[in-house]
Amino acid sequence: xxxxxxxxxxxxxxxxxxxxxxxxxxxxxxxxxxxxxxxxxxxxxxxxxxxxxxxxxxxxxxxxxxxxxxxxxxxxxxxxxxxxxxxxxxxxxxxxxxxxxxxxxxxxxxxxxxxxxxxxxxxxxxxxxxxxxxxxxxxxxxxxxxxxxxxxxxxxxxxxxxxxxxxxxxxxxxxxxxxxxxxxxxxxxxxxxxxxxxxxxxxxxxxxxxxxxxxxxxxxxxxxxxxxxxxxxxxxxxxxxxxxxxxxxxxxxxxxxxxxxxxxxxxxxxxxxxxxxxxxxxxxxxxxxxxxxxxxxxxxxxxxxxxxxxxxxxxxxxxxxxxxxxxxxxxxxxxxxxxxxxxxxxxxxxxxxxxxxxxxxxxxxxxxxxxxxxxxxxxxxxxx
Amino acid sequence: xxxxxxxxxxxxxxxxxxxxxxxxxxxxxxxxxxxxxxxxxxxxxxxxxxxxxxxxxxxxxxxxxxxxxxxxxxxxxxxxxxxxxxxxxxxxxxxxxxxxxxxxxxxxxxxxxxxxxxxxxxxxxxxxxxxxxxxxxxxxxxxxxxxxxxxxxxxxxxxxxxxxxxxxxxxxxxxxxxxxxxxxxxxxxxxxxxxxxxxxxxxxxxxxxxxxxxxxxxxxxxxxxxxxxxxxxxxxxxxxxxxxxxxxxxxxxxxxxxxxxxxxxxxxxxxxxxxxxxxxxxxxxxxxxxxxxxxxxxxxxxxxxxxxxxxxxxxxxxxxxxxxxxxxxxxxxxxxxxxxxxxxxxxxxxxxxxxxxxxxxxxxxxxxxxxxxxxxxxxxxxxx
Numbered sequence: 001x002x003x004x005x006x007x008x009x010x011x012x013x014x015x016x017x018x019x020x021x022x023x024x025x026x027x028x029x030x031x032x033x034x035x036x037x038x039x040x041x042x043x044x045x046x047x048x049x050x051x052x053x054x055x056x057x058x059x060x061x062x063x064x065x066x067x068x069x070x071x072x073x074x075x076x077x078x079x080x081x082x083x084x085x086x087x088x089x090x091x092x093x094x095x096x097x098x099x100x101x102x103x104x105x106x107x108x109x110x111x112x113x114x115x116x117x118x119x120x121x122x123x124x125x126x127x128x129x130x131x132x133x134x135x136x137x138x139x140x141x142x143x144x145x146x147x148x149x150x151x152x153x154x155x156x157x158x159x160x161x162x163x164x165x166x167x168x169x170x171x172x173x174x175x176x177x178x179x180x181x182x183x184x185x186x187x188x189x190x191x192x193x194x195x196x197x198x199x200x201x202x203x204x205x206x207x208x209x210x211x212x213x214x215x216x217x218x219x220x221x222x223x224x225x226x227x228x229x230x231x232x233x234x235x236x237x238x239x240x241x242x243x244x245x246x247x248x249x250x251x252x253x254x255x256x257x258x259x260x261x262x263x264x265x266x267x268x269x270x271x272x273x274x275x276x277x278x279x280x281x282x283x284x285x286x287x288x289x290x291x292x293x294x295x296x297x298x299x300x301x302x303x304x305x306x307x308x309x310x311x312x313x314x315x316x317x318x319x320x321x322x323x324x325x326x327x328x329x330x331x332x333x334x335x336x337x338x339x340x341x342x343x344x345x346x347x348x349x350x351x352x353x354x355x356x357x358x359x360x361x362x363x364x365x366x367x368x369x370x371x372x373x374x375x376x377x378x379x380x381x382x383x384x
Numbered sequence: 385x386x387x388x389x390x391x392x393x394x395x396x397x398x399x400x401x402x403x404x405x406x407x408x409x410x411x412x413x414x415x416x417x418x419x420x421x422x423x424x425x426x427x428x429x430x431x432x433x434x435x436x437x438x439x440x441x442x443x444x445x446x447x448x449x450x451x452x453x454x455x456x457x458x459x460x461x462x463x464x465x466x467x468x469x470x471x472x473x474x475x476x477x478x479x480x481x482x483x484x485x486x487x488x489x490x491x492x493x494x495x496x497x498x499x500x501x502x503x504x505x506x507x508x509x510x511x512x513x514x515x516x517x518x519x520x521x522x523x524x525x526x527x528x529x530x531x532x533x534x535x536x537x538x539x540x541x542x543x544x545x546x547x548x549x550x551x552x553x554x555x556x557x558x559x560x561x562x563x564x565x566x567x568x569x570x571x572x573x574x575x576x577x578x579x580x581x582x583x584x585x586x587x588x589x590x591x592x593x594x595x596x597x598x599x600x601x602x603x604x605x606x607x608x609x610x611x612x613x614x615x616x617x618x619x620x621x622x623x624x625x626x627x628x629x630x631x632x633x634x635x636x637x638x639x640x641x642x643x644x645x646x647x648x649x650x651x652x653x654x655x656x657x658x659x660x661x662x663x664x665x666x667x668x669x670x671x672x673x674x675x676x677x678x679x680x681x682x683x684x685x686x687x688x689x690x691x692x693x694x695x696x697x698x699x700x701x702x703x704x705x706x707x708x709x710x711x712x713x714x715x716x717x718x719x720x721x722x723x724x725x726x727x728x729x730x731x732x733x734x735x736x737x738x739x740x741x742x743x744x745x746x747x748x749x750x751x752x753x754x755x756x757x758x759x760x761x762x763x764x765x766x767x768x
Binding site: 047131260281 | 648715
């Protein structure tokens with residue numbers, strides 16, 4: 001009996017992410033665990049439900065049936081097994097799910113380890129706003145456009161927007177399901193899942209045929225976090241599965257990121273709490289996410305600096321004079337010179353230069369700040 | 385010559401927040417500084433501008449004229465002098481402004497030190513969105529309703545919304561101006577400023593008659609930060625005066641807070657940068673601000689927890705059974721028992737209890753999750 005075969009049987013009879021099962025497999029190895037299960041089953045010493053499952057399991061048939069549908073089963077030691085899955089063995093269970101999966105079921109052309117090498121999870125509320133969906137789509141497209149795999153859960157709302165953004169950018173994307181990869185949940189995303197399986201990967205810890213249950217979503221969320229460098233939560237109500245994924249990301253020391261939104265928007269509340277209380281990194285677009293999940297220097301800081309304007313080109317003296325020009329009521333050059341603390345002749349020269357740059361106005365022997373068309377007086381200056 | 389008189393003269397001839405002046409006054413005292421200035425003036429050893437100002441100063445006339453307009457001048461040592469202003473003496477200048485003010489000009493019935501005891505600054509963009517103005521108004525009202533003084537700059541946009549919120553809650557508010565307190569800037573806020581002077585305070589480091597210049601806004605911003613426990617920035621473009629105030633708050637070790645907004649909104653960009661790069665605290669409403677600026681325990685954490693629902697009242701066994709019920713396609717009780725790992729009889733009892741709570745549906749010998757009217761299946765559960 002090979003470890004692969006034992007893992008296959010355990011995948012068919014166990015619950016995804018059952019920490020008792022995953023823990024024992026990590027500790028004793030799959031062969032020993034399966035042998036012990038079978039011995040207890042023969043002794044009548046196993047729970048009725050599990051015993052029945054074990055007796056009913058037809059691993060070779062299941063594998064063959066899966067293969068006919070283009071589904072493969074991968075286990076630790078396989079070339080494409082993602083090494084990051086092992087990190088799960090070292091963190092405590094959450095909501096009674098945990099541990100490294102005994103195996104993964106895959107549908108799609110990509111090699112799993114390569115697809116996940118630089119992957120980022122983009123997750124969020126099913127009841128997303130158009131704002132959240134637009135941001136998730138942009139992040140998905142930017143990541144995938146940079147060659148980074150976008151991992152999500154194929155749910156309504158943020159998940160699908162992230163997948164679709166990645167697909168639109170013709171970049172890699174991986175859907176991690178709570179049910180078997182042969183099933184479409186939600187049903188409305190059957191075509192989306194088929195497309196992802198055509199160009200990316202649809203994966204699950206649950207064997208084909210497994211239905212989506214609440215606890216399988218919780219098990220699935222830990223995989224999304226574990227298999228990626230970081231998790232971006234775009235919108236999430238205060239109690240939501242996305243925050244469950246975020247908790248996994250945090251305990252796995254992955255980069256946890258959140259997109260802010262209007263404080264008046266319920267779907268942003270969970271994200272704001274995450275930023276405030278969990279120290280999640282605030283990100284505003286795909287570039288922020290790239291930067292936060294890249295090796296140092298791979299993506300340079302490129303923060304908006306505001307428009308460059310004439311003010312940036314002034315000499316220190318001109319700037320000092322400009323700062324002394326009243327916003328509203330014009331004054332004579334002498335008063336400006338006194339305020340600026342600069343001699344009258346130099347002040348006048350500076351005022352003329354400022355006038356030629358359109359920064360000050362002159363009329364009736366008085367100087368005042370020009371009313372710039374694009375901004376209120378002093379807006380970019382010192383006004384609060 | 386009293387320190388008060390020297391400070392009065394220095395306030396009339398110096399620029400607000402000129403760090404050379406404020407630094408010397410902190411070091412040598414106002415009398416010595418004024419005496420030295422006068423000596424250098426007599427020796428013809430003073431810049432022409434300053435010398436002219438000094439010769440033109442009529443301190444007693446200025447004070448009397450101010451008093452006729454209900455304006456008073458306060459200096460360190462006065463009962464109502466705010467002790468927090470002294471903190472400015474210990475931090476380096478920013479944009480060539482800095483130091484503790486030589487005095488402050490006040491208009492309004494409140495006692496300055498009392499008004500500022502628990503004050504919070506609420507500042508932001510002049511070109512605020514309706515979203516930002518609404519949030520600033522709520523924060524102003526909540527703070528003032530709790531007896532906390534709302535300090536701002538009386539500018540268009542966020543400032544006025546914060547003041548108006550405080551006034552609507554009949555709470556204390558203080559406007560800090562860049563020009564003399566006898567002037568209305570912006571002119572459109574003349575009535576607002578008069579009202580604040582009637583029930584709160586309008587204050588300035590600039591003497592009556594001083595015009596608003598860019599550098600005086602910068603000097604003013606440092607006062608807003610220094611005189612408050614913390615500064616909330618509601619909306620701020622990347623280059624904005626509000627961020628200048630925020631920088632002062634940070635260097636003065638005041639609590640720096642920012643209200644997030646849509647990442648697609650330019651006026652929120654500066655705030656997002658502040659939260660990300662400066663570690664500003666993300667706040668979403670007035671209660672958050674109260675909590676962040678109060679003594680420990682004064683305002684308890686009261687985070688939204690999401691609606692309490694029937695799920696919260698289940699036994700562990702019922703919950704385990706519920707977690708094993710499929711989201712969509714119904715299955716027989718036996719399969720649920722196997723998934724849950726709970727004996728058939730107990731599973732059936734749990735399913736019946738769950739049905740009476742409206743959490744599962746039964747039909748055609750099959751059980752499935754109830755489609756709750758208020759949420760998609762699994763939305764608050766494990767789905768991302």
